[in-house]
Amino acid sequence: MISLTPRAERLLKALIEQYIAEGQPVGSRTLVRQAGLEFSPATVRNIMSDLEEFGLIRSPHTSAGRVPTERGYRFFVNSLLAVKPLYALDLSRIEGHLLADQDPQQLLESASGMLSQITKLAGIVRVPRRTQAGFLQLDFLSLSASRVLVILVSQDGQVLNRVIHPKKRYSASELQQAANIFNSAYAGLSLEEVKRCLVAALERDSEDMQQMLRSAVEMAHQVFTDGEFADDPLFVSGESNLLAFPELSNMEKLRQLFDAFNAKQDLLHLLDHSMSSSGVQIFIGAESGYESLASCSVVTAPYEVDGKVVGTVGVVGPTRMSYDRVISIVDVTARFLGGALSHDPADDA
Amino acid sequence: MISLTPRAERLLKALIEQYIAEGQPVGSRTLVRQAGLEFSPATVRNIMSDLEEFGLIRSPHTSAGRVPTERGYRFFVNSLLAVKPLYALDLSRIEGHLLADQDPQQLLESASGMLSQITKLAGIVRVPRRTQAGFLQLDFLSLSASRVLVILVSQDGQVLNRVIHPKKRYSASELQQAANIFNSAYAGLSLEEVKRCLVAALERDSEDMQQMLRSAVEMAHQVFTDGEFADDPLFVSGESNLLAFPELSNMEKLRQLFDAFNAKQDLLHLLDHSMSSSGVQIFIGAESGYESLASCSVVTAPYEVDGKVVGTVGVVGPTRMSYDRVISIVDVTARFLGGALSHDPADDA
DNA sequence: CCCTGGCACTCTCAAAGTATGAGTGCTAAG
DNA sequence: CTTAGCACTCATACTTTGAGAGTGCCAGGG
Numbered sequence: 001m002i003s004l005t006p007r008a009e010r011l012l013k014a015l016i017e018q019y020i021a022e023g024q025p026v027g028s029r030t031l032v033r034q035a036g037l038e039f040s041p042a043t044v045r046n047i048m049s050d051l052e053e054f055g056l057i058r059s060p061h062t063s064a065g066r067v068p069t070e071r072g073y074r075f076f077v078n079s080l081l082a083v084k085p086l087y088a089l090d091l092s093r094i095e096g097h098l099l100a101d102q103d104p105q106q107l108l109e110s111a112s113g114m115l116s117q118i119t120k121l122a123g124i125v126r127v128p129r130r131t132q133a134g135f136l137q138l139d140f141l142s143l144s145a146s147r148v149l150v151i152l153v154s155q156d157g158q159v160l161n162r163v164i165h166p167k168k169r170y171s172a173s174e175l176q177q178a179a180n181i182f183n184s185a186y187a188g189l190s191l192e193e194v195k196r197c198l199v200a201a202l203e204r205d206s207e208d209m210q211q212m213l214r215s216a217v218e219m220a221h222q223v224f225t226d227g228e229f230a231d232d233p234l235f236v237s238g239e240s241n242l243l244a245f246p247e248l249s250n251m252e253k254l255r256q257l258f259d260a261f262n263a264k265q266d267l268l269h270l271l272d273h274s275m276s277s278s279g280v281q282i283f284i285g286a287e288s289g290y291e292s293l294a295s296c297s298v299v300t301a302p303y304e305v306d307g308k309v310v311g312t313v314g315v316v317g318p319t320r321m322s323y324d325r326v327i328s329i330v331d332v333t334a335r336f337l338g339g340a341l342s343h344d345p346a347d348d349a
Numbered sequence: 350m351i352s353l354t355p356r357a358e359r360l361l362k363a364l365i366e367q368y369i370a371e372g373q374p375v376g377s378r379t380l381v382r383q384a385g386l387e388f389s390p391a392t393v394r395n396i397m398s399d400l401e402e403f404g405l406i407r408s409p410h411t412s413a414g415r416v417p418t419e420r421g422y423r424f425f426v427n428s429l430l431a432v433k434p435l436y437a438l439d440l441s442r443i444e445g446h447l448l449a450d451q452d453p454q455q456l457l458e459s460a461s462g463m464l465s466q467i468t469k470l471a472g473i474v475r476v477p478r479r480t481q482a483g484f485l486q487l488d489f490l491s492l493s494a495s496r497v498l499v500i501l502v503s504q505d506g507q508v509l510n511r512v513i514h515p516k517k518r519y520s521a522s523e524l525q526q527a528a529n530i531f532n533s534a535y536a537g538l539s540l541e542e543v544k545r546c547l548v549a550a551l552e553r554d555s556e557d558m559q560q561m562l563r564s565a566v567e568m569a570h571q572v573f574t575d576g577e578f579a580d581d582p583l584f585v586s587g588e589s590n591l592l593a594f595p596e597l598s599n600m601e602k603l604r605q606l607f608d609a610f611n612a613k614q615d616l617l618h619l620l621d622h623s624m625s626s627s628g629v630q631i632f633i634g635a636e637s638g639y640e641s642l643a644s645c646s647v648v649t650a651p652y653e654v655d656g657k658v659v660g661t662v663g664v665v666g667p668t669r670m671s672y673d674r675v676i677s678i679v680d681v682t683a684r685f686l687g688g689a690l691s692h693d694p695a696d697d698a
Numbered sequence: 699c700c701c702t703g704g705c706a707c708t709c710t711c712a713a714a715g716t717a718t719g720a721g722t723g724c725t726a727a728g
Numbered sequence: 729c730t731t732a733g734c735a736c737t738c739a740t741a742c743t744t745t746g747a748g749a750g751t752g753c754c755a756g757g758g
Contacts, residue, residue: 028721043729043731046729062721065721103511149506156492157512163506240604243603259589262586389701408750411710412708412709412710
């Protein structure tokens, strides 16, 4: 554990705040002037020297001021940061955006857009995992002789659809019948449970199973396997905000970063990981463990629907970001979003 | 109309091809050497001088070679370009990508991804307008007391869903009944016709209309108005490919460009416009009419499903792109995509 | 009349030199 | 422990210089 004198802490805090605000390496004199410190630049230099030994700050080169290291940011965030309450303006903006429309998908998407607008960074929202949602209805629709459209609806209003190609051909009424079987058999279960039941049904000896039921199971199983959970479960917006930061103007890295936004793989892992703990989480630079997010920080917070954590909202930006402001915004957004998505018993009061 | 001597045309062609290949202003000597011309650099300079007067090429500065202007590219594309047949490799790659899966949404998305991969530019695909698709089924599902999930399925397998908030509360069976009314009344119509019918039904005096039917009409109408056609009708991919082009490394412009990709508004207009004419269309630089696409070119081709133009595929890149190659690729992609989406009578042969 | 070699000229780019200023580390005195 | 002072370092900006690429124009030759 790093332990610093109160003075050193104060200095580090001032330095990081100054650097976050200006983006330039900050020197001893500037720091004294700007932070109104009651000791001299020389003293500041001595303290800075200590901080540098701790690995909290570093000089980009011999005679430029100091810049926080990732470790410095981490210490700052852990020990020095006083999260300010949000301005009423921001609060009302968040609330306004999240109440505008109630369609879950739209809500999630607009949450992402809102995050990027307010923070001027990239906003990300992890869509609730379908596995946890409750099963509501399954539909089979015949599109052509060999193509059947399967529509799966969960209780929270999410709709998943996929075209499958069953080996055998089915009439419209057969399809209807199959759907009915499922809808009565699986009513009220979670999608995860439904999936388990399907696998179990498949493994059971099928001799005594109605031919129809068996086909239905096979069809439904096709829906549940293969890529089902990868169905665009992530909203990203405001990537272009990141182009404004000079520290990210390295084309090579920028490209990596944008590829990561497109592939979504890394981000998904990160968000899923963040979903397991509660409250705001912050990944500074390499802490995220993803090459593509080097020199970026990610601030996330899981959100709860009806008391259960189902997804995560977050923000991606350069390590030099206003952590206090971003943290509040992400935190509040997660709360509001959860609230807006929850099934209030007094639903339409 | 610009008319050039054959020699000047040949020279312009060589110059533009050289510039497209290298990205550097091309001088008289390089041109002679590279294109194997049988006259001297001095002669080339004289001709270049003429071409410059025509506004087909220009010098970035006094002593750099010449660079094509937009007008030059336009002339090149119109009169000089010999579209090469595609390499078998590319052909098979396109075909492979577009046959991999048959789900229409996935197909469109993978077409966009494939375009960006093969051209190393940004790929865009305009999703078929729902208005033209045939109506297949409508479903009302009650999510909670005041929220009803409406699922609309078109004959091509597209699924549209939206949550509405009817004023009155309905039981599950009432909802079912309403859906039945629609499904029988509107079977086989196009969505556009369905919409017209709904509006007409609303305007008709409702005294003699069953209360239930009336509510159903109102509900369905809610689905069809408000944002329905704006439902993400555009796939964009490979934006990050554009980061690799030095001519687009101006952060300000880059940002504009990426915002255009996100907002999708300008692109949509452009693609819709391109849908009205047939065959490959090319917008060079300012020709597109959109500020954000300045110094970019867009190559598009509409695709047909069952003989009707329903959407557009395209590619966005810097004005300096391999038009011949890109044109073939976009053209072929449009054809394959249309084919893959069409309902072959021998559907599952 | 068109082509070509030659030549002066222009302009960018890169390298090298120079000044400047911000900032440091160290030391010695308070 | 703090502070003032001083020598030192180094990035940055500016200038100079030379090289190289390329042009425009002219005058001679087919």
